[in-house]
Amino acid sequence: MEDGEDQMMRKVLKPLEGDENKGEKEDMSLAQFDRPDKHCHAGDHSESSLLIHQLGQDISINCLLRCSRSDYGAIASLNKGFRFVIRSGELYKLRREMGIVEHWIYFSCSLLEWEAFDPIRHRWMHLPKMTSNECFMCSDKESLAVGTELLVFGKEISSHVIYRYSILTNTWSSGMKMNTPRCLFGSASLGEIAILAGGCDPHGNILSSAELYNSETSNWVTIPNMNKARKMCSAVFMDRKFYVIGGIGVGSAKSLTFVNNELYAADYAQKEVRKYDKEKNLWVTLGGLPDQAVSMNGWGLAFRACGDRLIVIGGPRALGEGMIELNSWVPNEGPPQWNLLARKPSGSFVYNCAVMGC
Template sequence: MSKGEEGGSHSRKNNLNGRKGVIDQGFGNGSWVNNHNSPSKKTRVSESLHNHNTDESLDGFYTKEGEDVVGSSDVELQDADYSYVPSLSDELALLILARIPRSEYGKFCFVNKRYLDLLRSGELYKIRRQIGIKEPSVFVLASGESRWWAFDRRFMSCRKLPILPSDPCFAAGDKESFCAGTHLLVSGKEIEGVAIWRYDLTTDRWFRGPSMISPRCLFASASCGNVACVAGGIGMGTGMEILSSAEKYNPDDESWVPLPRMHRRRKLCSGCYMDNKFYVVGGQNERGVDLTCGEFYDSERNSWELIPDMLKDAPVSTSRSPPLVAVVNNELYLLEASSNHLMVYLKKSNSWKDMGMVPVRADQSRGWGVAFKSLGDELLVIGGTATSYGYGGHGHGMTICICSPDPNANDLKWRFLGGGGNRMSHFVLNCSVMVA
């Protein structure tokens, strides 16, 4: 996604007039609406604005880092109008509304009930997909946090997601996450067994399931267009089998469909989407031996192709986390955890080129606790502070950096975006990027 497709900054004050109040910065995390008729009055937005808890926020209602938001309960929903924009046809109005930055969508619910229904229907996201408009959000669960955080692309604004209503076993245990369309899926283990919880961006709510065909952990995953694919991992049955199976999730009908089996059984592997194919790299086989081979699934042929020695130039034995991989502009990058070096994959020679150090310490926990993701045409890395690279002053807090990688460059310019805005731990438990 090009930089121009962001559609604007979340920090702009595009206030939207309601009947008796004006939206200030949104109401994420039970935030507030400013009433200009009574500036000193601070009351929560009425629950009549939405059908779920006031601590939950609708998509797009962000607050800038460190900023409080105040408001009034006088804001009311207007009765539904006959058209979205009176002077335009609904078809044209929807095309215009779909082009508004997604970060502003939450404000629609204050226009009238028809806009609220439109927001929750998901229709605008379908139109955005059809006309090719994309805007990423970064979902992060850091150590010590009970709730997920959602950040805009530039990490200038953030909000808390609603509380995930799982049991304590799921909340305290290891989890894995990935995105498909407007769904964030989080897989983990509850007291009754393996469970998947699904966050729906259009409704700003968590839902249970659907479960995978073969429940698993420590698997590879990747967003492949509007769907997501998973492969490998450890089966959660009685035998704890190392899997070669794969499956695909379709958010449109919330279903899983099986894919052909990979050539190798593997756990602790990583996935990515490149050249319109689902790649699975690294991991360990059923004997615990590190795998240097990779393989990819070709949907046109409905088969897997093995890539021998794909990781032969990228040491894996010193790190027990899955390989930290990300694809930007159809190029595969790897953060080598034992050395904190960024490497780019050279497809023609099946080798890797060293591109220098990254501004985090992936080696501190052997690759665990670091987020390494593609963010449009940039690389995103979140982890512990590396003071030797000029990003000091944050103690042991979170460090967020991006760069625009060039495989032909000898020196990458990393840009520091902040520390999460909430003094979050540098140890990232889960991170996923949603593009919708």
């Protein structure tokens, strides 16, 4: 974002910065698990409040923090206490404070259907199918992962709509609205917050406004406008600041992402990966995209950050049949060396993609 907005962004991001009294924070958060179900019977209460009786509640929670979130669904089925702890979201808050993060890749290759991929366990998972009307199903969509939520933005007959998937309950819901509904915006998330900037309103007007979303409160807050209106732009959080780059109205759009506070771009036309040199204020070509990465002017291919690595999702297609491939590379001083993480048959290309870290 422009320099004039820097002071406001610092105020917005200040609560996200590290806290020297981290241990005190954890103790306070653990206390929130004391009464998982105030309506349960005495015997049930003992079981659920201690979780693992022989270990006690605090040690039980600390064990859960270090489990893979792939296991949380099975753990939640053990008893009321585990189910409450998993679904309350407090575990993920503690994990974030302790720097425990697992990045999963969420993508859609079929209308109303989403899948998730765990790159650590190489595990594919199907999300529940979205329930919506035909207008939303056929509309262009945009997606964003923030906190423990996956947001999918689309359009119904006369209005923009947002569908929200929660990993806490494994369900979809709708009805949430921005202060200024929009599409074709730039967006990025940092922890439990996300910022959406620019785009078009329901009448096609290009916007300069921006909004901040807090996934823990489900609130949308309007923040200061950008200096220029723009749509089809890219956005990133870098060096704890929010940047909006390119877009119609100010220049060409780029597919951007960042790893370890370094900015990278995918040039689909040249099939190249570029890195932004902050000191010299220029883009440097690093090397090529994966050989099998095929797109139509960037459509059908996703370029994302996933923890400390770059991910390219896409694959070869022929006569309506094809493969979805996930290739990854951990940036270093040399040219990209792409490693195939996973592949599976797919009858379509990648419509939407988001990476959730929690």
